[in-house]
Amino acid sequence: MSNSTRLYTKGLILGYKRGLRNQHTxxxxxxxxxxxxxxxxxxxxxxxxxxxxxxxxxxxxxxxxTRNASKFRVMWGKVTRSHGNSGVVRAKFRHNLPPKSMGATVHVMLYPSRV
Structure with a gap:
């Protein structure tokens, strides 16, 4: 029996930060x-x-x-601050997320810690 620890929690991409007329991608x-x-x-x-x-x-x-070729790719980002009062957060990615990613899931890693 293995003792596995969880390294991430699930998240959902809602969209870009935006105002009434402009969106900030x-x-x-x-x-x-x-x-x-x-x-x-x-x-x-x-x-x-x-x-x-x-x-x-x-x-x-x-x-x-080599054998470890894969079709999976990863785009990395970081949670920067909260957004509103309902528990949504803002995140900045190294490369902006494509519009196709809206509604997709992300892994919010439980590191690094801010102790």
Whole structure:
């Protein structure tokens, strides 16, 4: 029997930060599972966020004839602050998330810790 520890919690991409007329694509809004108010978001500030998606082609590892080639790719980001009072957080990704990612799930990692 293995003792596995959980390294992430699920999140949902809601969209970009926006006003009435303009949207700011450099900041994404994420709802974290089990977080329902502004006080509960405090734990997640500074945590890493991974958007995992599947591409058509395998990675370039196939060109080097290695076995660990995969069609899965990851876009990394970081939770920056809370957004509103209902437990939604803002996250900035190294590369802006594509519009196709809206409604998709993300992994909100439980590291790094802010002790």
């Amino acid at each position: 450099n900041t994404s809004l994420i709802r974290i599972e089990g977080v329902n108010n502004k006080n509960e978001t405090e734990f997640y500030l500074g945590k890493r966020v991974a958007y995992i998606y599947r591409a058509q082609k395998k990675t370039k590892a196939t060109l080097r004839k």
